[in-house]
Amino acid sequence: MSVAITSFVIFAASQIGTPGPANMALLATGARFGFRAALPFVAGVALGKQLVIWPVGFGLMELSARAPWVFEMLKYASAAYIIWLAWKVANLRLGQERSTDGVPGFAAGLIVHPLNPKAWAMIVGGFTAFVGPNTSSFTATLTIASVLLACQVILHPMWTLAGDRIASTVAGTAAEPYLMWTLAALTVASVVFVLFGGGT
Numbered sequence: 001m002s003v004a005i006t007s008f009v010i011f012a013a014s015q016i017g018t019p020g021p022a023n024m025a026l027l028a029t030g031a032r033f034g035f036r037a038a039l040p041f042v043a044g045v046a047l048g049k050q051l052v053i054w055p056v057g058f059g060l061m062e063l064s065a066r067a068p069w070v071f072e073m074l075k076y077a078s079a080a081y082i083i084w085l086a087w088k089v090a091n092l093r094l095g096q097e098r099s100t101d102g103v104p105g106f107a108a109g110l111i112v113h114p115l116n117p118k119a120w121a122m123i124v125g126g127f128t129a130f131v132g133p134n135t136s137s138f139t140a141t142l143t144i145a146s147v148l149l150a151c152q153v154i155l156h157p158m159w160t161l162a163g164d165r166i167a168s169t170v171a172g173t174a175a176e177p178y179l180m181w182t183l184a185a186l187t188v189a190s191v192v193f194v195l196f197g198g199g200t
Contacts, residue, residue, distance in 0.1 A: 002135035003143040008126060009151075016151045019186055020118040023159045024086070028183045030163030033103040038160050044109020046152040049123070050145055051114050056123050057141025083188055090184035123148075 016023075022045055029038045113119040123144070131140045163183075170179050 002132050002139055004130045004132070005143065005147065008130040008144070009147055011126070011130070012122070012147050012151045013155070015118070015122045016148070017155045021116045022112050022119065023156070024183060024186050025112055026156055026159040027163035027166075028180075029104060030160035031167035031179070031183070032163075034167075035157075035161050035164040037103050038164075039157075040106040041104045041109040042156050042160050044106040045112045046109075046149060046156055048110040049113040049119055049148055049152065051110065052119055052123055053145045053148065054141055056120075056127060057144065058137050086184040086188050090181050 026038070026042060026045060029041050126144045126148075127140065131144075166179065170176050
């Protein structure tokens with residue numbers, strides 16, 4: 001087998017299903033705007049990872065070896081952007097009535113994973129750890145892209161729905177600001193862990 005599919009499925013599900021910047025964004029979006037209104041954003045997040053997978057599969061790894069400083073700068077710029085988003089989440093209030101005004105759409109979802117250091121680490125790890133020697137770039141990339149997308153289609157809506165259900169319980173209560181600050185703190189913690197803790 002050119003790609004260790006079973007092992008990679010387990011790896012991918014464990015990474016996509018656990019807290020990270022993208023899942024915290026999905027959780028917060030579901031909490032703020034509701035599950036149905038957030039679905040275009042969810043679709044964008046799922047497909048946005050493909051914007052990373054295919055360039056990596058077709059040679060970005062070689063560029064990384066030649067100019068590692070570019071990727072180091074990208075990593076910290078991405079982290080700064082996600083922390084800024086976390087600040088915005090911390091100051092959101094759900095209110096008694098949800099509105100779809102300002103709900104992030106498909107295009108906003110597309111840029112989440114290209115700016116997500118966990119996504120980059122996961123994808124690079126997939127190619128380096130689960131692809132056998134002499135595997136064609138197309139076969140490896142198609143396999144990894146398909147497995148990750150399948151996991152996202154199942155797990156990303158679950159995070160969004162969880163945010164929706166949590167919000168329906170705490171919206172307009174004294175616990176609301178604590179929920180939003182907790183979501184923001186988890187987002188920042190996930191970025192810090194990826195940057196400095198060796199996580200993927």
